[in-house]
Amino acid sequence: MPSRSRPVTDPARARCWERLAQWMYIVPAAAYLLLFFGYPIAKNIVMSFQQYTITTFYTGAAPFVGLQNYSKILASDLFSKALLTTVLFTAGSIVGQFALGLAFALFFQRRFPLNGVLRSLLLLPWLLPLVVSGTAWRWMLDPDTGVVNAALRALRLSSSGIPWLTGTSQALVSVILINIWVGIPFNTAILYGGLQDIPRHLYEAAKLDGAGPLASFRHVTWPLLRPVVSVVLVLGVVYTVKVLDIILVVTGGGPAGATETLATQSYELSFQQFEFGRGAAMSNVLIVISLAFAIVYLRANRRARNV
């Protein structure tokens, strides 16, 4: 460009160029956000107010139906059931992932041989594609031929085996257990990082004051780990609320809709029943729930910083 080689002397022009340069830095990120986050969300919201069906794809005609999609999905008895399942699934997964993740993080804080190797092995569930681990779990939990029931039978813990995937209450427990297994690495990794940040000398001081392991956990570890804990929990909720792949692979939402969550409902509405308007409405409900937790997280964060 010719303008670049010319020395810029005019201060007004220099300011103008500077402002332009500032904008140029923002443009790529802003364009990316608008294109890949803004547009889909806006489109999803518009879609949820339209009667968007198979025909729409060809004719482009998507009549505006106001709140009809929302009233239809909220009034359906499937919604309250799916909402309850989502709450149980999320709560169960988070409690399990967090408790086990914290236990592992504390465990790996000690010095012992092979610590590093074991810690990296723990990341394995995170590295496997979810469809692969889901399929493997489906085989292992098969009521007739799965290794889990075979082991239970061999140990004489259960004579007939547990209907892991075919019982309506057991199936939900199964997908929660699998999701806990998937989520442990994430929780362990973040909490372990948080533990590393706690200054060693605080533990030594506590020890000098006569604090045992429990007391030093309560008065040193827990208070200093709290910011990390809140991050882990809120992110965990946001990730878990929308889990789809594990459930689709392992149970397909069954048996009898026992593992149907808002996320699988939304997927089914859009991609199996081709009711894209209602599917969009359902996923917006999901976004609102995630958003609520994100706001809780941001506020908690701000309060923590202000203290």
Add this chain to the structure above:
Amino acid sequence: MISPARLPARRPAALLSGAVALALAVASCSGGSSDGSATSKVTSITALDYYTDEPEHSQWGEMLTACGKTAGVKVEQTSVPGASLLPKVLQQASSRTLPDLLMLDNPDLQQIAQTGALTPLEQYGIDSSGFAKGILSAGTYKGRLYGLAPYVSTIALFYNRDMLANAGVAVPRTWDELETAAARLTRPGRYGMAVDANPTFEGTWQFLPFLWSNGGDEKRLDTPQAAQALQLWVDLVKSGSMSKSVLNWTQADVHDQFVAGRTAMMINGPWRIPALNKDKNLHWGVAPIPVPRTGQTPVTPLGGEVWTVPQNAESRQEKAAQVLACLNSSPNQLALAEQHFTVPSRTAMASQYAEQVPSMAAFVKSVEAARARTSELGVKWPKAATGIYTAIQSALTGEQAPQEALRHAQQIATSD
């Protein structure tokens, strides 16, 4: 599904919705004439199907190439997995890039025809006489024919000859016989019977022979006839003759159970025959699906894929229609049916075929009485199908009694 932050491993859901939105975005930009000029000579056309498995894929490829030659065009075949065919067609419909020749599973035809994306076949002078009534009704929307299937299929009862002989059990013809046979064939590590009862349209498809043969009807699901049919499946599971895992099995899983010797009988389709024949130690037989009372004919759902000509440039449509007519010619129907263990859709060809290939006689007989899923409800069929598999799942898990489950199914079927 779109959240501000996410784990890499859990992206598919978000990606999926993003991809759809993006596809729409691209679609709205690229809309317009992409079909080339109508005056230039057409030398190649595109075809889309879901025959991804071998040898099916190459067999169809050869047939399309051969038929393309008679029409003077090269046919470029694309195959996508069954579950992604409709989403793909929807994308193509919105971007006006539909293939020249499109294969659809027959119960989906009416929904796609409803959008206006397909052209009626009468305008190309395609001869549809002599086709079985069932498949014509599946290819017809609002009185106009949009799709033709070279062959049709349906499901039947497959049984393990050795297991039946060892247990001294005859091939069951009626429901009562089915229940006793299944019970007598059940051993530790083996079930007597297997079906696909999973919560998808496939589960519905497998239940239809029982529903229809007993006089049940998708227009009214809360009838005693429907409840009796569902009760049969419930009894088979309750008595332990059928695994409770049928709730999760696909037709492919059912096939695997049968091949592994973990079930003595199964409901499945003739497209499994090549795989069954591979195992030399497996001696199997096939019979019509048992009926409620002796002497009745089973009414089974009609399977098979119809070929259609979507809206494109007229010169391309003409060529595609010529290829479609060629695929449906009598000799080609016979050749395709033999390759795929299915039944030619022209009735005259079907009877000739039954004589030539006696092992297919059970299917030829069943197909005669078979009914298209969309023949009564048309584009409303998916709702009824959803109601039916929901009822199967509720009843087999014991959540609801068959009658109650079917009352609920009727509500789903008639909801809007």
